[in-house]
Structures are given as structure tokens and as C-alpha cells.
Amino acid sequence: WNAQGSDARHEKIFVSVRLRPLNEKEIQSNDFADWESINSTTILFKNGLGERSTNPNAYNFDRVFGHNDSTRKVYEEAAKEIALSVLNGINCLLFFDLSDLASVFAYGQTSSGKTFTMNGITHYAVADIYDYIEQQKEREFVLKFSAIEIYNELVRDLLSTDTNPLRLLDDPERGTVVEKLTEETLQDKSHLLELIAVCEAQRQTGETSLNEASSRSHQILRLTIESSARRFGGGNSSILAANVNFVDLAGSERTSQTLATGARLKEGSHINRSLLTLGKVIRTLSKGKNGHIPYRDSKLTRILQNSLGGNARTAIICTMSPAHSHLEQSRNTLLFASCAK
Template sequence: MAGASVKVAVRVRPFNARETSQDAKCVVSMQGNTTSITNPKQSKDTPKSFTFDYSYWSHTSAEDPQFASQQQVYRDIGEEMLLHAFEGYNVCIFAYGQTGAGKSYTMMGRQEPGQQGIVPQLCEDLFSRVSENQSAQLSYSVEVSYMEIYCERVRDLLNPKSRGSLWPQEHHILGFCMQALSKLAGTSYADIADLMDCGNKARTVAATNMNETSSRSHAVFTIVFTQRCHDQLTGLDSEKVSKISLVDLAGSERADSSGARGMRLKEGANINKSLTTLGKVISALADMHPADINYEETLSTLRYADRTKQIRCNAIINEDPNARLIRELQEEVARLRELLMAQGLSASALEGRRPSQRMCNPFWRSSH
């Protein structure tokens, strides 16, 4: 995991009613992990091609063998991130793209069967794995927070009645964080689903020409997952704390395409401004419009995603120093046992020898 690169996926959605009424043509094609886009004004030119970790063809219907479902997207992206969280790493998934590209659908989805997005599937999978790994030595806790960034102001979506904007504070270990943000515990997927639904209803949405329910804010759903383990050999307790950040960004937009006026125009300006300042992340997910009328915006998304591939992450396991030392020593003991076995010796046989006998063994001599 240390030194790993950011994984990038792109997904193309079906035409919406607006695009169908305008007789739009699909300018995006996918072959394996390669995504290509053709300029509708220069159709004879060679298509621009980009290679990503995943290219999801969701432009058609489930009857198409190439169709990428919500479940496939989660299996490829969300499941891997959850496994890293169990290992003790912080992970992040975010959706980037033009307004109306399907980012919220990919991240949150709908409540109908088979339509759930990455976030609810990951939460359900988390509690399923916790129940499968119950033991007397292990205990788990889950806390969630949900916030939106709207017009440069931060709102607590799990406490929507709170007035005023939250402000980031600098922590000596965690860096900048929202100390006053609500963190609510959940002991089951049903608990988290209720909190998620509460937060989604509080999000700021509005209709534009591009999207009838356009998200006008960036939303960050955060899961703090703590694993506590009691080591019977040493009698010590250790814990790993992982943070899973799931980000649904507001869509980039052009005023002439979205038809934004007044407050919608101001919102769009703030959205575009904030999107230009995006930095390093752990996992990136880009969504696209397939239609020729959105060629420039889709090409911009692909170029952004292509740059994101170059980011390298220096991820570390989040555990206390004593627990890390114990883990490293245990790993060293296991490694030495394997070396002993390779030399035809067992650890129990070695422990029964006198010190002088141990020093006479060729393996021990060679280690000096």
C-alpha cells in the first residue's frame, strides 16, 4: 500500500431526456480499460484515447453484456477500499465530473433494489464483515459524519438545524479538520442508512438546464472505523483507526449550458472555483456525459482523471506506536521461524539447546 498510486475509473451514463430530445450522438467509446472520445466537429480526426484502471460502460441497459452495474462498480472500487480500511489505512473515494454526469447516482444511488451506490453498499458490507469477524479478542466501533461545502461555507448535514458555518481547525496530528462536526455512532447498517437518508434530505439541490436535481454543494460522508484487539500473549490492548472519506463533488458547469442565473450563477462560480483547487486524493472516480453536445466538458474530465493517475500516496497503518512495535516484533519472530524451518530446524528444538550449542549451528554463525 505504501507508495501506491491513485486508482482512477471513468463511467459513462445513458442519455437523459434532454439529450434524447436533441438527437444527441454518443462520442464516447470504451475498449477494455481504454476510453476514447471523438470530436463531433472533427469526426475524421483520430479519437483521443485515455487508459485508466477501470472504464465502465453504463450507457446502455443491463441487457448489454458490457453494461457496468452499480454492484460491479462497488466490487471493483469500494470493496478494495474497505479491505484497506480493515488493514488500518485511511482511504478516500471521490466522484468528479460535469453537472448531470451521474456522480450522485454512482456514489449514493437510489433506494430501489440494485440501484444503491458505492456509499450504502460499502456501509452494508462493513457491518457484514464485522459480524463475520466477531471474537472475544476483537471489538469494533463505527462513527459517521456528513457535511456539505456550499458557497464556501461548511454545513453539518447530520445537524441541519445548527446555524452558522463550521470552520476548519488545525490538529497537530490530523491536520485541518472540522472539530465541531457531529460524529454519530452506529451499531448496524440500519443506523447508518437512517443517518445517510437524513443527510441526503438536507443537501442543497436545485434545478438547472443540465440537471433537474443538481447538487449545488460538495458532500463528504466520513466513516471512522475503530478496531480494538486484546493480545492474550502480552495482555496489551491495541487499536487501529481508519477513516473512510466518500466524496460527492458538485459538478463543474458552464453558465451558458446550465442556464444558471442569479443565485444559481453564484453557486456555479463557487463550485468551479473550488474544483480548480483539488489536490491529492487516495482514490478517484470520474463520471462522464456521453453526448456530443458535452464534448468539451467530457474531454476536460478525462484529462483531469488522466493527471490524477500520476499521484503517488505514502499510506501508513493508523495504530499506536506500542502496537506497531509489537506487530513488527511478531512479524520478525515469524520471519526467523521460517528461516529456521528452511535450515531444517524447529523453534522448539532450538529452544532446548544450551547457548553454546546454538552458537555452533552454521545458521547462527552466519548471522554474526
């Protein structure tokens, strides 16, 4: 994650796929795996026909992780460079236009491993960021943390016990901001890990049905890194700020049908506007055209507008169950992943 020239920031979205193992329930019910990762970039639909080398059932992504691959490996190969890219902006002042915004997303149906994957990645990234800043003797750092949940297009502060929805405001300097959002200034790494644990607890107790809430809500954890040169004998030096977002998306099961079939939204059906709009935004961005990008159509994309497109760097990890019983959802997840490439 050193600055390797300035091309890196123009890279498209980094898209990876992670297969989880079959779980106990799937094994008990004689379910079986449809999918297999056959190398570090290819996932194969095993029940198709044809030779592997020219298989129409093989799909390529920037990275593919199999059921035996650790979250550490997923982090190292599919998230680390992007999550830590913001540190280059702080360190290499010559590359003043290097990205100072990065996001890592987990996308997939409920129970496919989004939270499992994103929690691990967040912890590894936090450790690396603290390791890095502790080595920088010439600069001073202030880290801040905020966390929100978006549920039914309502934004909630995960660091506050107040469950009233927060409003979004348009700030001429900073873009869309969440009004009255708690932003904690961090004392150290363990302080941050405590706050992350608070968010996890908040996300689970807010709703009566745990499963329903966590499958329908998006969680955004945002780390803000401010840095300035140490000046002996006083005086101000300019402050550089960078943001990293860790986004655990709502389960894709309700949206993907609509994306895949183009079906009209049914009245009263629990279609997730934020997830649907994120899909549209990502597809528009990945085409690299300068057309209209519908950021303003949902809360999630409004909040993340500055972190999607432009100089921002984005990694999406699409999590999948290998089980045959989830075939339709898995196909939809790969369709989303292909559109994001």
C-alpha cells in the first residue's frame, strides 16, 4: 500500500467474491455445494457442463475466495490496499490528489457471511492503521469515529442511546452530513474497539426481531484520520483529513429479484431503496460514463456520495453461500458483482 505512482486511484471498483462453507443446517438437510473457487480469480458453477478451462460456468472477479480461505486472507488481498490507501494521501504530500476517501462494502444475501467478513476486516484495518500512525514521528494524528444504521430509510446513530432518526443536511463544504451525529475522538485503539462493540450491541437491541433488523439494515462505520506536521516551537500546520468507511449492507435477497428481473416494485413489499440505489450508482460508475448518477435517491448513497466515485477508492466483497438451496440468490449476487466490475 505504498504509493505506486498515481494510476492506482483511477482503478475501477475492486470486486471480490467469498464463498462460505456449508453450515451445519445445510449439511444436515443434505444440501450440497453448487460453487467452488478454482483459482484466486475464478468461481465455478460445478453442476454445469464443459471443460473447466473454457467453461461457460466459470466467472472471473478481481479475487475469489473459497470456503477454506481465512478472513485475514480476504482482508490482505481484497480490502487492505484500498482501506489503507488514505494513509498515502497523508504521507505523500507530493501526491496531493491521492484518494483521501475509501470504502469497503460487504454485499450478499442474509446468512452469506457479510457481518462475519466485515467485522474481521474492520479489526485488521484498525490494527494496521494504528501500527502505521504510531510509526509516524513527524506527524500528529487525531482519529475520530462515528457509526450509523440505515433501517427503512431512517438514519440512526449507533453511538447514541437516542433512537430518533437523524436528518441529512447539505453542507456546501462537506456535502451531505448527518445532523447531530455523535463523533467520538479516539484515545487509542482499545477505545475504538470498545466503540465498535457498542455499535454491534446497539444494532442488535434496537429491534425486537434481531434477524429481521440486521438483515434489513445497513451499517456504516466511519473512521476519520486527521493529521498535521509536528511543529516545534508552536505554529499551525495544515490539517489533512481522510475517511475510511466499513459498510455492512442489508441482505440483498429482497432487492436482487428486482434488479435481476426488472420487476415493478410491489406496494408494501419491503424493497430496500438504499440497496437498490447503491446498485444503480455502482453500475453507472463502473461503466465509467459521465452520465447522471442517482446518489440523491437514497440515504445510503447520499451519505456515501463523496466516498463513491471521483478520487474515492472502493472495494466490494460479495459473500455467497455455496448451497444449492440458495442457487437463485447466489446467481443474483454474482450478477451484482459482475455489474460492479
